[in-house]
Amino acid sequence: MRGRPFAAPAGRALVTLAALMLALNGCGGGDPQATPSVQEARGEPIRIGTKNFTEQYLLGELYAQALRAEGFRVELKRDIGSSEIVHQALVGGGIDLYPEYVGVLLSEVAGVTERPDEDEAAYQLAKELEERNGFTLLAQTPFSDQNAVAVLPATAQREDVLALGDLARLRGEVTIGAPPEFASRFEGLEGLEEVYGVEDLRIDAMGIGLQYDALDDGQVDAAAVFTTDGRLAEGDYVILEDPRGLFASQRVAPVISQKVLRDNGPRLVETLDALNARLTTSVMREMNAEVDLRDREAADVAAEFLRTRAPGG
Amino acid sequence: MLLLSATVAVLLGTTLGLLIVTVASQRGAAREAFRSQEALITASRLQGSLVRIENGLRGFVASRRERFLEPAEGALDRYPRQLRRLDGLASGEPRQRRTLADLETRIEDYVALWALPLITLARDDPASARNVVISNEGRVRLAGIDGALDELATLKREVVRDNARRADRASTLAIGFGVGGLGLVLVVAAGVAVYLGRSVVRPVREVARATGRLAGGDLSTRVPAQREDELGDLARSFNEMADRLQVNRAELAARTEQLEHSNAELTRSNRELEQFASVTSHDLQAPLVTVAMYAELLERRHAKELGEGLELVDGIRGATGQARTLIRDLLDYSRAGREQPSLEAVPAGTVVEHALESLAGAIETAGARVEIEGTLPVVLADAAGLTRVVANLVGNAVKFVDGRAPEVTIGAQREGSWWRLWVRDNGIGMDPAHAGRIFEPFQRLNGEEHYAGTGIGLAVCERIVESHGGRIWVDTAPGRGSTFSFTLAPAIQHTAARAPAGVAGR
Numbered sequence: 001m002r003g004r005p006f007a008a009p010a011g012r013a014l015v016t017l018a019a020l021m022l023a024l025n026g027c028g029g030g031d032p033q034a035t036p037s038v039q040e041a042r043g044e045p046i047r048i049g050t051k052n053f054t055e056q057y058l059l060g061e062l063y064a065q066a067l068r069a070e071g072f073r074v075e076l077k078r079d080i081g082s083s084e085i086v087h088q089a090l091v092g093g094g095i096d097l098y099p100e101y102v103g104v105l106l107s108e109v110a111g112v113t114e115r116p117d118e119d120e121a122a123y124q125l126a127k128e129l130e131e132r133n134g135f136t137l138l139a140q141t142p143f144s145d146q147n148a149v150a151v152l153p154a155t156a157q158r159e160d161v162l163a164l165g166d167l168a169r170l171r172g173e174v175t176i177g178a179p180p181e182f183a184s185r186f187e188g189l190e191g192l193e194e195v196y197g198v199e200d201l202r203i204d205a206m207g208i209g210l211q212y213d214a215l216d217d218g219q220v221d222a223a224a225v226f227t228t229d230g231r232l233a234e235g236d237y238v239i240l241e242d243p244r245g246l247f248a249s250q251r252v253a254p255v256i257s258q259k260v261l262r263d264n265g266p267r268l269v270e271t272l273d274a275l276n277a278r279l280t281t282s283v284m285r286e287m288n289a290e291v292d293l294r295d296r297e298a299a300d301v302a303a304e305f306l307r308t309r310a311p312g313g
Numbered sequence: 314m315l316l317l318s319a320t321v322a323v324l325l326g327t328t329l330g331l332l333i334v335t336v337a338s339q340r341g342a343a344r345e346a347f348r349s350q351e352a353l354i355t356a357s358r359l360q361g362s363l364v365r366i367e368n369g370l371r372g373f374v375a376s377r378r379e380r381f382l383e384p385a386e387g388a389l390d391r392y393p394r395q396l397r398r399l400d401g402l403a404s405g406e407p408r409q410r411r412t413l414a415d416l417e418t419r420i421e422d423y424v425a426l427w428a429l430p431l432i433t434l435a436r437d438d439p440a441s442a443r444n445v446v447i448s449n450e451g452r453v454r455l456a457g458i459d460g461a462l463d464e465l466a467t468l469k470r471e472v473v474r475d476n477a478r479r480a481d482r483a484s485t486l487a488i489g490f491g492v493g494g495l496g497l498v499l500v501v502a503a504g505v506a507v508y509l510g511r512s513v514v515r516p517v518r519e520v521a522r523a524t525g526r527l528a529g530g531d532l533s534t535r536v537p538a539q540r541e542d543e544l545g546d547l548a549r550s551f552n553e554m555a556d557r558l559q560v561n562r563a564e565l566a567a568r569t570e571q572l573e574h575s576n577a578e579l580t581r582s583n584r585e586l587e588q589f590a591s592v593t594s595h596d597l598q599a600p601l602v603t604v605a606m607y608a609e610l611l612e613r614r615h616a617k618e619l620g621e622g623l624e625l626v627d628g629i630r631g632a633t634g635q636a637r638t639l640i641r642d643l644l645d646y647s648r649a650g651r652e653q654p655s656l657e658a659v660p661a662g663t664v665v666e667h668a669l670e671s672l673a674g675a676i677e678t679a680g681a682r683v684e685i686e687g688t689l690p691v692v693l694a695d696a697a698g699l700t701r702v703v704a705n706l707v708g709n710a711v712k713f714v715d716g717r718a719p720e721v722t723i724g725a726q727r728e729g730s731w732w733r734l735w736v737r738d739n740g741i742g743m744d745p746a747h748a749g750r751i752f753e754p755f756q757r758l759n760g761e762e763h764y765a766g767t768g769i770g771l772a773v774c775e776r777i778v779e780s781h782g783g784r785i786w787v788d789t790a791p792g793r794g795s796t797f798s799f800t801l802a803p804a805i806q807h808t809a810a811r812a813p814a815g816v817a818g819r
Contacts, residue, residue: 049426052448052450077422077426079450080422080426080427080450081426081427081445081448081450082444082445082448084434084438084441084442084444084445085426085427085430085431085434085445085450086426086430087430088429088430088431088433088434089425089426089427089429089430091430091433092425092429092430092433093425094422094425094426094429094430095425095426108441179448180444180445180446180447180448181441181444181445181448182444183444184438184440184441184443184444185441205444205447205448207448
């Protein structure tokens with residue numbers, strides 16, 4: 001490992017061991033309350049990281065609040081950065097788990113450009129890859145938040161740009177408002193050039209979420225977006241079609257350290273799996289809209305969701 | 314006095330105590346201020362380390378050159394110590410602790426969730442790392458850390474300011490207490506001085522002055538002695554002493570006066586006695602002379618008519634002669650005591666010759682042999698008085714014999730600063746027990762029927778010798794003769810060489 005290793009605190013191993021034994025007891029004895037109480041008592045929190053945009057904030061809050069409700073101690077470290085840095089933080093031990101998009105995991109983290117078409121296959125591949133490094137994926141969400149490129153309806157109509165390949169038709173240099181990593185991603189400039197042969201593209205790097213305003217202002221010709229973005233719900237933007245499947249399906253699965261998984265027992269998995277199962281595209285887009293369009297706090301929106309749609313309801 | 318001392322002690326103790334407390338609080342404030350300063354410096358260094366990390370990894374990401382990471386690696390080693398130090402310097406105040414906890418989380422997150430993953434990413438996938446850096450998450454995190462550090466610094470500065478204010482107040486208080494305490498002590502000291510002056514120094518000075526007056530002779534001096542303390546005792550003792558002194562002095566004066574009175578009385582009676590003797594002698598002389606003259610005339614003119622009556626006339630003449638001798642001796646005696654002798658250098662040999670000449674008849678009658686042994690010295694004496702003494706002694710020597718021929722030797726001998734002159738006889742001698750009495754007037758040891766004389770000669774001798782400053786005595790035994798000795802001072806010119814100092818003028 002060329003990276004700087006993270007030394008776990010000495011006491012942690014003991015805590016882990018104790019927690020594991022209790023967790024095993026919990027399995028055998030069927031006492032569901034044992035594990036959380038121990039977690040609480042031992043005080044070694046589960047550190048959840050998130051990437052740097054609204055949907056990730058919401059997912060982080062949902063995970064954290066759901067786990068806290070089950071008695072786990074959780075530290076939420078939001079806004080760490082793009083997948084590249086967050087995954088590196090996970091590998092380095094800075095966090096224990098974070099919600100990741102399976103497609104991004106494959107293409108941007110694992111460097112797999114020839115991806116399975118099927119979501120399930122992609123998920124299994126990603127999981128397999130993670131498990132080689134001591135990590136794993138929990139159950140993925142029903143919703144998929146794919147990458148996309150959007151243009152203004154006027155542009156689409158005037159220039160007849162309806163698909164990604166049509167971007168080449170635009171005169172001169174085409175500017176795309178996007179987060180900086182878009183420039184070096186396969187599901188970014190690389191793929192657009194490689195798959196669609198679109199050249200003369202320029203990235204106007206900006207924080208995620210700002211690209212809509214840049215598009216509205218005419219500052220950029222197109223914007224890199226996520227398909228669950230709340231602002232897409234109003235129909236003010238046209239998403240360019242992706243007939244060659246550059247942008248893979250992006251269902252979300254928590255990437256988690258196997259050690260942490262062992263330490264915390266099945267309840268952790270059960271809790272997150274149950275939560276993820278309820279996160280459909282419409283649910284996600286609605287929550288994103290609550291935050292991005294109605295200026296609500298991600299924590300409040302997540303809490304509301306957890307409250308109103310209680311498990312088993 | 315005790316109460317005053319206790320009050321002073323309490324005041325001083327309180328002042329000192331307050332001073333100690335204020336100084337301690339000042340020291341505490343100074344220490345806290347120092348800690349705060351240290352914390353600020355440490356915070357600044359910590360900030361420097363983080364900036365170095367950020368700049369280093371940015372340089373590394375941009376250039377892929379490991380040397381850009383060197384300062385960042387050093388800073389990554391350093392920052393945990395700086396953070397711990399900062400933690401140690403932060404006070405227990407809750408806001409500081411909260412801010413510090415937040416700071417620690419932020420820094421750990423910056424390192425664990427940004428710096429280290431980014432370095433790893435830069436090595437694995439430099440292009441991705443470059444794009445990640447653009448997102449500026451690191452700068453955002455550093456800004457958050459700066460905010461936390463600023464907050465900590467603000468809190469620390471508040472602490473420093475508060476402490477400085479408190480220290481100032483403590484200083485002011487301390488100075489106030491110091492000055493106040495000093496003033497208080499001065500006032501109390503002045504009070505004590507006045508009190509002492511009034512209650513101690515003044516009474517003592519009064520006693521001292523009174524002692525001076527007492528020494529000067531004013532025995533009536535007294536000091537006030539109403540106080541019940543040691544000073545009162547002192548005053549009372551002084552007064553008692555003065556009382557005793559006064560009484561003693563009065564007694565002494567009375568006795569002195571009495572003594573002077575009796576002295577004067579004595580002198581007067583002596584003088585009267587002597588005058589009486591002198592006057593009596595003269596007055597008695599005259600009728601005796603008349604009686605003797607009439608007896609003479611009676612014998613001469615009426616010898617025939619008297620017949621056997623002439624014996625009676627002889628008797629009258631003999632009696633008047635005796636009476637006249639007695640009166641003359643008495644006169645001599647009184648004169649010898651009254652008159653101071655006029656002393657001069659007199660050759661004793663010459664005096665003895667004169668005396669022997671005046672006794673020539675008696676010596677011849679008695680058939681006595683008188684010898685002079687050796688050479689007689691020159692003495693300091695009244696020649697007439699000395700002549701009488703010698704004549705008297707030699708006359709006695711030839712008179713009191715028991716039928717044998719008297720042998721008289723006269724000599725002189727140096728004894729210390731005196732010349733002893735002696736007259737030795739071979740006469741009847743006497744009982745030494747009575748030898749002292751023979752120098753008293755009218756004392757006669759031997760029967761008057763055997764030896765003529767008035768019994769006053771030796772008394773006269775003693776008076777004369779004593780008027781010269783010498784003394785007279787006798788060495789004798791019955792039947793062994795007598796040696797009469799008397800002392801006289803040597804004449805200056807002859808004895809100066811041998812005489813001890815102080816003898817001159819005797």
